[in-house]
Amino acid sequence: MKKRIFYMVIALMLTVITVAVPCLPAKAEEEELGWSRVEGATDTQKFYDYADEIYDESEKEINDKLMALSKKYNIDVVGVICDDYPAEYAAKGDPIREFAMDFYAYADYYHEGQFCYDGIIFMLTLRDRSYALVSTGFVEGAIDSEGTEYIFGQVREDLSEDYFATAFREYANQVDVFMEAYEKGEPYINGKVPRTTGDWILYIGIVVGLALLIAFIRVSSLKADLKSVAKKTTATDYIVPGSLSLRKEKDYFLYRTTTRVKIESSSSSSGRSSSSSGRSFSGSSGHF
C-alpha cells in the first residue's frame, strides 16, 4: 500500500511539474533569456523607441496610432526600434525574428483585464539594420507571411533612407488595410495583397509600354521591308570552297584567374515559427 501511495505521489509530482513548468512566472525564463521584461508593456504603450531615433512628438503620435488600431481590432499592433538584439540571440538562426517573437510573447499585452494573444509586431535593430515583422493569433489569418513581406515592401524605401517615423506610420496604415479586409471576410492572404495607386499606375504603364513597343516593332519591321540596299563588308560568297588551309594552329595556356563571390543568403526569410514561449508566429525578417 505504501508502495502504491509512493508511486501515486511520484506520478502526481511529475504531472504537476510537466504542467506547471511552462507556466512558471516569466522571471526564470527572463533569467534564461538574459533580458528583462518590457518596461511599461501594458495596454498604454505599443511603440518603443529604445534607439531614440524618433522625436518625442512623432513617437507619441505613432504610439497613439498603434493604440487606436489595437483598440479598433482588439489586437496588439506593436512597433519597436532598438540598437541591437541581446547578445544571447546572436547564436540563434534568425536572431531578430526570435527576439521580436519573445519580445511580443513576454510583453503580456492584455485588453480589458484579459491577456491578448492576437497581434503583430514590427521590430528594427539598427546595428545590423535588420527587421522582423511577425503576426500571431488570429492576426495570422489576416496578415500571413506573404502579407508581412508586402507590408515590409511598402516601408523598405523609407527604412533605407532612415525615415523611421514615416515607415512606422505606413506600417500602421497597412495593418489597418489588412485588418479591414479581414473583417469584411476578404482577407489579403495566400498571395493576395492590397493594390495601391502605384500598382495601378504600374499595370497601366506596363500595358501602355508594351502596346507602344509592339506598335513600334511592327512599323519598324514594315519600314525595314522597304530597304533592300546595304553595303557588303565581306566576301563570303566568293571564298573558294575548301581553300582554307592552316599552316600553324597553336594554343598556349597562359594562366588561371579565380574569382570568389560570396553567395548572399536571401536578404529576407518568411514563414511560420514558434517563439521560446511556445506561441506561433507568421511573418518575415531580413535586412533593410
Added chain:
Amino acid sequence: MKCPFCDTEFEMETLKDMDEAISEDTVTEDLSWDTNAGSEWSDDELSGLTSYECKSCGAKITFDSNTTASSCPFCDNPIVMTAGFVGGLRPDLIIPFKLDKKAAKEGFEKHLMGKKLLPPVFKTQNHIDEIKGVYVPFWIYDSDSDASMEFDATKTRSYRSGNYRITDTDHYRVYRSGTMSFQNIPVDASQKMDDDLMDSVEPFDIDQKVDFQSAYLAGFCADKYDVSAQECSERANLRVKNSTEAAFKETVTGYTSVVTRNSNVSLQNGKTRYALLPLWILNTTWNGEKFRFAMNGQTGKFVGNLPCDKGLYWKYFFTTLLISGGILTGILVLLLVFNII
C-alpha cells in the same frame, strides 16, 4: 616567372614556345593587286560601237552602232552622240543578260508587292517602261590570302563551394596562320552607280562568263569604268580581310570567349579582270526624291530602297497600338480576376 604588377605566374616553357611561334611565322600585311586588267580594242570592234555622253551626269555610254538612245540610263537626262567610239579598255569578260525586259518589269512589280508602307501612288507614278538594260563595268578580283592571327581566348568554369561561387578562368594565347582563296569578287567601277546598290545586287555567277564580244551589247548599253582597279581594290581588300579574319576566328573553337589580338593579312597571286555585268536599271522620282532600282540581269535579284508613306506609317502604328493595347488590357483583367497577380 611572376608578373611584378599582377602576380600572375607564367610557365617559362610556354613563353619560350610563344616567342618561337611568333617569330617563325609572321605574315607582313601586303594588300596589293596586279591591276593589269582589260585589253586593247580591235579596229573592227571600234567601228561597230558608238559612244554617247550624258552632259548631266557625265556618263560615257557605249552602244552598238545599230542602237540609238536618247536618254541616259543613269539619270534619264538627254544624251548626245560623241564622234565615234571613245577608247578605254576592252573588257576581259562579259556575263550576257539572261533575263529580258519583261522579266525585269515583273521583278519590279514583285519588288513592290506586300510593302504595306509603300505610297499607293508610287506604283502608278513611276515609269516602269523606262527600265533599261545596262552592262555595268566591274573589276573582278581573284586572290589567295595569307594570314597570321593572334587571339586571346578564355575558358570559364563556374562552380559552388560552400557559400561561395567560384569562377576559374583559364587564359590562352592562340595562333593561327594559313591561306585561303577568293575568286570573282566584283567591285563596281562606275562612279555613277551607288556602291551599296551594286553590293546588294550580288552575287553574280562569274563562272557563266563569256569572252567579251561587242555583239552582246546589241539592244543594251554599256557604261565605261571611271574608277580604276587600283582605287576599287580598297573595297575588295576590306572584304577579303574581313572574310579571312572571320574564317580564321571560326577555327578557334572550344573556348568561352575569343578576342582578336593581332591580325596580318597579305594577298598573293592577286589579279584583276575587267568585266561587264548585266543589270536592269530603273530611275524614278517621287516627291522630289530620286530612287534607283537595279535587277541582276543574270539571277533576277531585285533591289532598291522604296519610299515610306508617313500617313500609312502612323495609321499602322496607332492601329497596332489599339489592338495590342486592347489584348493586353484583356489579359491584365483576366490575371486580376483569377488572382494570378
